[in-house]
Amino acid sequence: MDAQRQSMLRKFQKELNAGTVSLVLLAVLERSPEPMYGYEIAKGMSWGMGAGVPVKHGTLYPVLRSMEGNGLLSSRVEPSVSGPPRKYYSITDHGRAVLSDWRTAWACTRDFVDATLEGDGG
C-alpha cells in the first residue's frame, strides 16, 4: 500500500473510532461486575480498533472524563499499593439508558452501511 493510501486509511479509521470508542467503552463498563480504572478499560480495547490506529490509552481519558461530566459514568478514587491513586469508573443508570439508545443507533447505521457495501442499499 502506498503512503497516500496508508494516510487515507489512518484518517478513515480515526473518524470511525471517534464514533465507536465511546460506545465500546460504555458497553465494557456495563458488562463489568466491578468498577474499572482507565488502564484496565484500555487494555481490553486496544487490540480491537484496528488498522494501525490502536486506541492509545491517552485518548481514552478525555472520553472517560467527558462521559462522567455528562452523567454517564461515576467515579471514585482509591489508593493503589503499586503507584498513584486510581480512578475507578462505573456506569450510571443514565449511562445504561444512553447505551441502549446508542446500541439501536449503531445497529441501524451498521445495517445501512453493510447494505450499501453489498449493493442493496442507497
Next chain:
Amino acid sequence: MDAQRQSMLRKFQKELNAGTVSLVLLAVLERSPEPMYGYEIAKGMSWGMGAGVPVKHGTLYPVLRSMEGNGLLSSRVEPSVSGPPRKYYSITDHGRAVLSDWRTAWACTRDFVDATLEGDGG
C-alpha cells in the same frame, strides 16, 4: 426520551456518521454505472444515516470536494436544462483502491464493536 438523552444520541450519531458517510459515498459511486451529481448521491443516502440526524445535502458537498482533492473522485461540470450546471462525480482507480482498504477496516471495526456489545469481545 428526555432532552439530555436525545442530545447524547444526536452527538453519538453525528460522530458515527463522520466516519461512515465517506465510506458509503465511495461505495455508492463505485456501484453507479454513470457519474452522479451531488443531489443524486445525497438522495440515496439521506434516509439511511438515521436517528434524527439525516445526512443533510449541504454536508455532502465538502466531503465530495475533499475526496476529489485527495484523488479519490474525478468530476466534470455539465450544463443542466433545469437549472445551474451540475458537477458529476466518478470514482477513480485510486478511489477504488482506497475503498477496498476502507471496506476491510470497516468490517474489522464493525465485528469488534458487535463482539463487545454481545459481551464476547474486550
